[in-house]
Each structure stands twice: as C-alpha cells, then as structure tokens.
Amino acid sequence: MPQYVFKMKKGELEIEFSSDDADFVEQQLEKWREEILKKHVQQD
C-alpha cells in the first residue's frame, strides 16, 4: 500500500500528516491549498 506523508511547519509548530488513503490526502491538501490562496487574495 502506498503511504502519503505531508508536513506543515510554522514557527515551532509542526504538523505531519501521513496516510495511505490517496483520495483523502488529495482532498485535504486541496482544501488547505484553496484556503491559503483565499487568504493571500484577501491580504492583497
């Protein structure tokens, strides 16, 4: 089974997410990416 690992780090806080559910990882990353893009658009 493939394993997917994703790490986020901001300051001293670090989140590592790993899973073998490819769809879930994809959805989750897509959701976070859209949120980050929205935030940047609002700031600009």
Next chain:
Amino acid sequence: MYYNIKIKCDGCEFSLDSCNKEIVECEMDKYFATMFGASEEFKSQIKDVEIVNSDIKSIEDFKKMEAGQPEENKISESSSVNDAQVDFDINENVNTNPKIEDEVIEDKVQNIEEDNQKEALINEQADNGITESYCEPSEFVPAVETPYCPLEYSTFDFENEEKKVQNDEVIDALFALNKSSIAPLQDTENLNRKDEFEKINLDDDSSLQKNIDNDVKSFDVSEKTEVSLEDDIVLPEVNQPENNESCNVSSSTPLYPKITISNEQISQNNGGIDDLIAKVEQEINAIDISDSNEFNKVLLDNSNASKKTDFVVEEELVLGDDDIIDVSSDLDNKIKDEVIDNNELLLSESKEENQDLINEPTQMADNEEIIAQPQEETETKEITEEDNVNLTIDNQESENINQAKLDDIFSDDIKQVDENQADENQNENTTNILDELTNPVPSYEEYLEQLNGIIKKNNLLNNKKDKQPLKSDFKSENTDFKTYLANFKYSNLIDEFLICSYYIKNILKQNSFSMKTINSNLYASSGEIADLSVVNELINLGCIKTVEVEEKKQYTITPYGETYFISKFQS
C-alpha cells in the same frame, strides 16, 4: 486505511493514529486553522466530531500524561476552532497558574520573617557589647528574588501587590541592621588607634612628626629583637671609606692580608716603569744596525750554538753502540759512490746529446749556451771530487740542471718544428707577394672583361646543367607531366601524386581524374604506380577527395590540397 497526525511544538510531540477519517480530518483542520488563521467559512466547514476512545485530547493532556500528573483541566475537543485556539493559549502558559505563585510568595515571606527574628536577636547581642557571635555579613543579606510573573499574567493583583510592598519594607529594615552590625565587628585596638590618629590630626605638625618618629623607632626595635631571637645571624659591619687617598679593604674575617696602596706608591711605581722603558730604548739605540757583520756574527753565534747542541745530542745517541756507527759510515760511503757514478753517467749523456745538437746544421744560437754548459758541469764534477761534503747538494743541483737542459732541448726541438711550419707558410706568402709584384696590376676595363667572361662561362654551365624550362613555359597545356614534375623537388610517391593531381586540374584543366589517368602520368614520369594506400593517405590529409562522375569513382584535388601544394612546392 489508516490516518496519522503528528504535532510537534516546544520539543513535545503529539501523535494521533486513527482509522476514522472524519476524526483525523477534523483535527487536521483545527490545527491548520490555528496555524494559518483560516477564514470563517473554513471554520464553519470543520466537522464536529467527538473522540470517544482516546485519553489524549490535546497537547496539554499529552504533556500531563508524560509528567505523570492527573488530568485536571480537561478541555473537550468539542468542536470549534475557537476552542482549539484556547487550547494553544493554555499550553503556552502552563506554568502561569496563579495559585502556585501565591504559595511560592507566601513561603518566601515566611522565610523573610524568620530571618528578621534572627537579626533582631543579633542586634540585641550587639547592643550588649557581645561581639563573639560574629557572623558573616552575607548571611544577613536576604534573598532578594522577585516573584515569578510571566508576561502573559499581567493582570494587577491587589493581594500580591500588598505582599510585594511588605517585602520591600522588610528588605530595607534588614539593610539598616547590617549597617549597624558592622561596628561591633571591628577590633577594639584598631578603634583606639583610630582615636589617637584623630587626635594627632587635631594637633600641630611637630607632634605628628614626633609620633611618626616614635612609631619608626619602636618598629625598628621590635624588628631587631625579632630577628635576633629568631635567627643567630650576625651581619658584618660595613665601614665606609673615610679618606679618598687610600682604599682600605677590610673585613671582620679577612682571608688575605690587608693591602694598602697609596697614590704616592702608585706614582712611584709609574715612575719606575718609565725608567725601565727609557733604559730599554737606550739599549736599543746603542745597537749599531749599520754594521751588518756584527749582526750576522750574532746570528751565526746563535745558530752555531744550536748546532752544537744538536751535535752533542747526536753524539750522545750514537756513542751508545759502535756497530751502528760503522754500518752508517759504510752506507754513507756507498751512497756517495753511487751518487758520483750516477752523476758521471748523467754528465756523459748530456755531453753526447749536446754534441749531437752541436753537429746539427739547423741549430739555433740558443743551443750554443747548451754547448757551453757541459764545461761548467765538468767543473762541478771536479768540485764534487774535491769536496765530498757538498757532494749530495752538488749532485742534486747537477741533476736539476741536466733536467732543465733536457727540457730546453726538447722544447727547442718543438720550437724548431713549429718554426719550420711557419717558414713554409711564410714562403708561400712570399711567393704570392713576389708574383703580385712581378705581374702588373690590370686596368679597370680589363678587370670588367674578365668578370664578364666569368659570368658568361657560368651562364653556359648553368644552361648545360639545368635544362628545365621556365615556369611560364611549363604552365602551358602542352607541357607533359614529366617536364612539369622536373620543376619540383619531391621526396616520395605521395608528393608526386599530389603534384600530378594539381597538374591535372590546373594544367590539363580536368576537374577529376581516375586512378588510370593518374597512374599513366606517374608511370610515364617516374615509372611508379600509386595504389590505394597513397590515395587514402591523401584523403585523410584532406588534399584530395572522391567524386562520383557518371557513376564512377574518381578523385579531385581539394582547395586545401592546392594551398598545400603551393606552400610546399611553389613557395
């Protein structure tokens, strides 16, 4: 399917393993929102999920579990992003529990009060003149530690503030007590001295000086006594020289007798030395150097004296054994006879050689001296026969003379050979000069005619030798390859092939050629036939290339080949 979340913060690590997708999604969205500050829409989309089978609900709980503490402030994971935010705030202020700080402050205040009681007892003892209970001042200094107050806990607390004020009052009181406790610690004697010193300062300078002198005297006496008591060393007295005229060297235990040298004695001694120098100079002047005979006599006397001593020594040594004397005398006589015989032989040989030289008609005038020398050597022979004492010396001299004469003879021979060679050269030169003198000098016209005749002869010879046509001639189309090739100096078949290819293109005006055509030319000119190795080598050099003409493989010279040909053969 498995889902894992790891969260690291401040060296702590939080991990969540789950098979429930929704739980993991909820947790991750929460942390994402806290980290990056998600929008309201995102927050509203986060699902509310209750964690049932897990003791770890937050980082704080995880830390408490690690520390072994019971879970007190359980914060439910219920469900909103704001709660998660609060969780993080609490996590950062773990050590900021106000209850704990109050307990710490109360303990410190109790300690300070106990210290105050102790100090009060000490002060009472000091007032009663008891100084034995001296303690280090550092013990009286209270521990001035500000209560722990983190920045996050910045709310104004009235109770703690009052306690702080009380602490400050206590600290000030303690410092005052320390100052008063310094006096009884000082030595009473020192205090008395201080009083005296103050009195002296009040008096005039004379009294001050007296006191200082007294102090110095007392100090010296005490020091002396201490030295005499402790050590039995008696230092010798050192006397300063009283008179400048004499220098007395004395000591308590002198190793040498006293030496007293006065300046008068020194001056007298100096005068004696001067007298001696003057006497020596007079004696030296009295010697008459002009009469060299006297000087030689003195030298001879000295040398004879030394010889006599040597002779005496030899006699003393030799007289010990008579046999040795006889043997030595016999050997001396034999050596003398042999030397005489050798000398005679050398003289005879030299005579013969000199006679030969005299008989030669081409002898130079220098040889005359050599002829005369044997007579002198005969005289030396006579002398040797007369006086055997100087025989060895004369023999050596004669040998040296003979050797010198022989060297002279050989050197003369060599000189004669050189002179003969020089004479031959000189004779040739003289004959040439005589010829020039006898023949009359030619006129300018005659000289020009001679030159023209020489030039004509040379041209005829050149024409005979070089039958080659001029370049303008052999570049015509009618010239065959043999005459064309004769204008070039080639070393091998490759060069010949290149010349031929150039000839075909530039003279015969043919763009390409086959192996047959080129070999026919080569064979006609030099009797050689080129093979493919020659062709391949020229192709590799880039001088020729293959060309297909009417489906036949032919060759042509390349531009590089033409330039190479011109540079090599026509430059």
